[in-house]
Amino acid sequence: xxxxxxxxxxxxxxxxxxxxxxxxxxAFNSKDFSTKGxxxxxxxxxxxxxxxxxxxxxxxxxxxxLKSYVIKRNDILVSMTGSHIHQLSSAVGKVAKYKLxxxxxxxxxxxKIYPLDNTIEKSFLWYLLSQKEVQLFxxxxxxxxxxxxxxxxxxxxxxxFLLPQLSEQEKIAGVLSNLDDKIELLQKQNETLEQIAQxxxxxxxxxxxxxxxxxxxxKKSGGKMVESxxxxxxxxxxxxxxxDLIDIFSGxxxxxxxxxxxxxxxxxxxxxxxxxNFVEQTKDRLNTxxxxxxxxxxxxxxxxxxxxxxxxxxxxxxxxxxxxxxxxxAxxxxxxxxxxxxxxxxxRQQHLLLELENLASGTxxxxxxxxxxxxxxxxxxxxxxxxxxxxxxxxxxxxMFKDSLQIQTLSKKxxxxxxxxxxxxxxxxT
Numbered sequence: 001x002x003x004x005x006x007x008x009x010x011x012x013x014x015x016x017x018x019x020x021x022x023x024x025x026x027a028f029n030s031k032d033f034s035t036k037g038x039x040x041x042x043x044x045x046x047x048x049x050x051x052x053x054x055x056x057x058x059x060x061x062x063x064x065x066l067k068s069y070v071i072k073r074n075d076i077l078v079s080m081t082g083s084h085i086h087q088l089s090s091a092v093g094k095v096a097k098y099k100l101x102x103x104x105x106x107x108x109x110x111x112k113i114y115p116l117d118n119t120i121e122k123s124f125l126w127y128l129l130s131q132k133e134v135q136l137f138x139x140x141x142x143x144x145x146x147x148x149x150x151x152x153x154x155x156x157x158x159x160x161f162l163l164p165q166l167s168e169q170e171k172i173a174g175v176l177s178n179l180d181d182k183i184e185l186l187q188k189q190n191e192t193l194e195q196i197a198q199x200x201x202x203x204x205x206x207x208x209x210x211x212x213x214x215x216x217x218x219k220k221s222g223g224k225m226v227e228s229x230x231x232x233x234x235x236x237x238x239x240x241x242x243x244d245l246i247d248i249f250s251g252x253x254x255x256x257x258x259x260x261x262x263x264x265x266x267x268x269x270x271x272x273x274x275x276x277n278f279v280e281q282t283k284d285r286l287n288t289x290x291x292x293x294x295x296x297x298x299x300x301x302x303x304x305x306x307x308x309x310x311x312x313x314x315x316x317x318x319x320x321x322x323x324x325x326x327x328x329x330a331x332x333x334x335x336x337x338x339x340x341x342x343x344x345x346x347x348r349q350q351h352l353l354l355e356l357e358n359l360a361s362g363t364x365x366x367x368x369x370x371x372x373x374x375x376x377x378x379x380x381x382x383x384x385x386x387x388x389x390x391x392x393x394x395x396x397x398x399x400m401f402k403d404s405l406q407i408q409t410l411s412k413k414x415x416x417x418x419x420x421x422x423x424x425x426x427x428x429x430t
Contacts, residue, residue, distance in 0.1 A: 008424040011164045017157030019120040020113050024080075024153065025106040026069040033057040041071060042107045046079045046096045049130065059105055071104040071112060076126055080151050081109040081144075092149040093138035095129045113156065121166060123173035128422055134159055162424055171428040172421045179414040186403045186410075193400050194276070194348075197393055201345040208234050210385050233379050243374035246343050247333045248306065249296045250370050251325040254286065263287040267326040268299060268318070273307040276348065278316045280408065286324065296331055299323040302401045304332040304344050312368040313356030315347040319404040330370050339386060341393035346378075 028040060037060035045052050071077070075098045082092035095113075098104065106112055113129065115122055128134065137159050142149035164172070204210040208225070209217035219225065224235040233239070242248070254267060263285030272279045299305075299318045307314040309328040325331055334343040346352065356373065360366040381389075420426040 008162065008164070008427075011162040011424055013160060014163045015157060016113075016159045016161070017154075019116055019163065020125065020157070021116050022078075022153035022156050023068060023106065023112040023114065025108040025110045025112075026066060027108045028059060028105075030057075032059060032061060034060045036060065039102075039104045040107050041077065041098070041104050041110055043079045043081055043109055046077050046094055046110060048094050049096060051077065051096045051098050051100075053100075066105060069106040071098050071106055073098060073101055074122065074126075076113045076122075076129060077106075078111045078113055078129070078138075078151075078156065079109070080111050082149060083147060091135075091139060092142050092151055093135040095126075095135065097126055109150075111153065111156065118166065120163065121169040121173060123177060124169035127173060127176050127418060128161060131419060131422060133419070134161075161422070164424065168428065175421065175428065176414060176418060179410050179417075183407050183410050183414075186407050190400045190403050190407075193396050193403075197341070197345050197396055198348065200389075200393065201342075201349070204385065204389060205346075205379065205381060210381075210388070228379075230377060230379055234382075236382055238380045239377055240380040241375050242378050244380055245335060245339060245378075246346070246374075247335060248370040248374050249294070249325075249331045249333065250308070251327045251329045251331070252290070252293055252297045253327045254284075254290070254324075256284075258286055258288065258290075259284045260287045261285060265289065265322050265324050268305065268323050268329055269326045270307045270309050270311075270328050273305045273314050273316055273329055275311075275314045275353075276316055278305070278319050278404075280320060282323075284326075289324075293324070296333065297325040299325055299331070301405055302340070302398075304340075304347065306330040306332050306347060306368075306373075308368045308370065310365055312360045312366045313353045315344070315353075317344060317401065317404075319401075319408055328367075330373075336386075338390045338394075341397040342386060342389055344397060345393070 033040070035058060037058040039053070039056045040059055041051060042057070044055065077096045077098060079092055079094045082094070113125070115125060138151045138155055139149065141155050141158070142151045144150045163169075203217075208219040208223070212218045212221060212223055214221075218234060225232040226235050228239045230239050251268070259267075265286045266282040267284040267286065268282065269284070272282060300321055300323075301317070301319055303318045305316055305318065305325075306329070308330055315332070332343055332347055334340050355376070356368055357366070359372055359376065360368045417426070421428075
């Protein structure tokens with residue numbers, strides 16, 4: 001597919017300013033924000049690589065003079081305010097692609113980068129800007145304080161790069177897009193699998209409409225219910241505590257003096273535990289394992305994590321190997337291996353997340369106690385229904401684990417190819 005060239009005489013050096021424009025966002029008045037209308041994308045919605053559609057504000061008074069601030073599918077956004085430190089999610093210079101068909105509006109300090117003409121192909125531009133070196137270039141030139149850095153359109157436009165012919169741009173973007181399409185397909189499959197798992201869990205263990213011995217929904221078909229301290233539950237079920245089914249192990253307190261940037265083992269902290277999403281990148285590493293490190297601190301794909309500090313109660317599963325469980329993160333492990341899918345989906349319930357937030361203590365920063373969490377009351381199903389649930393859900397969750405590993409492999413392949421293709425070190429065969 002590719003070959004290596006030492007020189008690329010048909011590529012020309014240009015600045016971004018020669019081929020792209022930068023649109024600043026609009027200074028919306030917060031008093032005009034609404035809960036419906038056109039969504040407004042702010043800095044907090046610009047994550048590395050994607051737009052995060054959470055905690056959105058909306059604008060109902062859409063008028064003609066806002067047309068230039070409209071964001072459409074595949075538009076490229078950049079955070080123009082944030083931290084100087086690029087490892088943080090709040091870093092300045094992050095780029096993201098908007099992938100929805102519905103329009104949105106551009107808020108101040110978020111920029112839109114667009115081709116001025118057909119000199120640069122839009123997909124090629126996206127991959128060019130996705131490179132860490134581009135975002136680092138912007139971050140190093142940002143003005144402002146350490147905690148509040150700012151970049152301008154002029155800083156964005158000053159980046160120099162080698163621009164191939166349009167036909168080669170399209171081929172480069174095609175190779176990278178093919179990998180991204182595969183990644184996106186697997187991500188959507190995982191989202192669908194989790195939605196199915198969540199719906200089935202709710203139907204069985206919240207609504208109590210698990211299949212009875214005749215294959216009919218238990219409660220809807222008149223199954224006997226009895227009173228309990230947690231409300232009505234099926235006959236022969238009981239109320240217990242989380243610790244009856246699930247263990248919660250706290251992470252290890254590693255010594256920072258032992259950290260090694262090039263170490264083999266990666267320390268998982270609360271930054272790695274997002275709600276349903278494991279962040280693979282880690283800041284701290286080790287080469288030497290402490291002698292008293294518990295076995296449960298050696299993490300592998302599928303191990304379930306729970307955040308204990310800050311945004312407490314977030315749950316995700318590990319993807320990849322050579323990870324170690326650091327303090328303020330807990331590992332969730334079902335006492336019976338059969339119940340690993342049950343345990344994961346149980347902790348992914350939105351109502352449980354809210355309950356754990358209420359259970360947490362602390363003023364400046366919330367802290368969740370594993371001991372108190374284990375003693376939280378829960379409904380304990382009959383063994384037969386845990387067995388039946390496992391038969392249906394365990395293969396589904398295992399498929400999610402495998403898909404996530406494949407996503408990781410494809411992402412690494414893309415990340416290796418990206419700078420090589422963009423620099424011309426690798427060329428697409430014609």
